[in-house]
Amino acid sequence: MAVVSVSQRAEAKGEVSDIASHPDAQLFQLEATMKLATDRMKKIERAQRRLGKKAEKTCGPRPLHPTDWKAPAMPDGLWEMHQSALKAATFGDVTGGKAWQPAPVAEWQARIDDERCAIQAVWDDYSRKRTQAYSAVSYDDKEAEFQRACDEEWGIGMQILAVEAYTLEGVMVKIRAGDRLGLENLAENDAYVSIAADIRRIAGEQKPVSPPPSADLAQLDVPRDELLRAYSEWLHYERQMLMRDIYPDQNMHEMMRYVPASTRSSLFHFPLHNDPRGTWETIPSPATRALDVMTLAGVDLKGALENGGW
Structure with missing residues (x-):
């Protein structure tokens, strides 16, 4: 999902200094570092490909x-x-x-x-x-360098997932990191757990973690369509977690066949045994949860939700 980040919008407006005071400044910094590591890895990969072609030509x-x-x-x-x-x-x-x-x-x-x-x-x-x-x-020497670059990118990605996000923009940093690392192909995906925990905390399901004093979530200038896309992406991750919970012995591609995207909305919210929120059928629907998320971020979608606007 392509969502313009706070850092990108700030740079476009010449407001780079504001990024440092953003609640998710650490995530933006890590994402920038990860991009450098990814670019370095891809550069080495291209060089390896050229070396491989050169070697193959001499073999006939x-x-x-x-x-x-x-x-x-x-x-x-x-x-x-x-x-x-x-x-x-x-x-x-x-x-x-x-x-x-x-x-x-x-x-x-x-x-x-x-x-x-x-x-x-x-x-x-x-x-x-x-x-x-x-x-x-010297292909093997370069291959070892490529592996070190891969390990560096992976390590930064794991750091990103370990940092709590205070805003949906921060959550999007984590989503992009997970996509970049291809974590959706792993049976045990910490990204799903980390991102879902962030969204639930932002939505008020858990006791919020206080962001830096200078941050004011209600004043964030986040376009409505970006918030909706971010929430839609969260539902995608919740769906992945649901499938892991229902089919723990299946790989992700197998589970995708069992839980289609049109699954009832209430099934995305994982009630536990004796969950105080209720049962599968009584816990908040995505529309209710979305309203909480958007309101926290300073956007009132109540009218749009009541009129079936999305």
């Missing part, structure tokens, strides 16, 4: 891989001879190394074995040349 055409080679079918006449001999052979003949096959069958099998060995020999020679070519361009 890639030969057939031994696992892709398929032995031809035995001719019908030889197959009948083979089957007749097999029926007449004893277990000791077959396992003891005795020449029980008819000569024409054995000769055909020997030719097939020679062809298999030739395919393997060509591949082994190509593999040696390829290893030498990659070593000549």
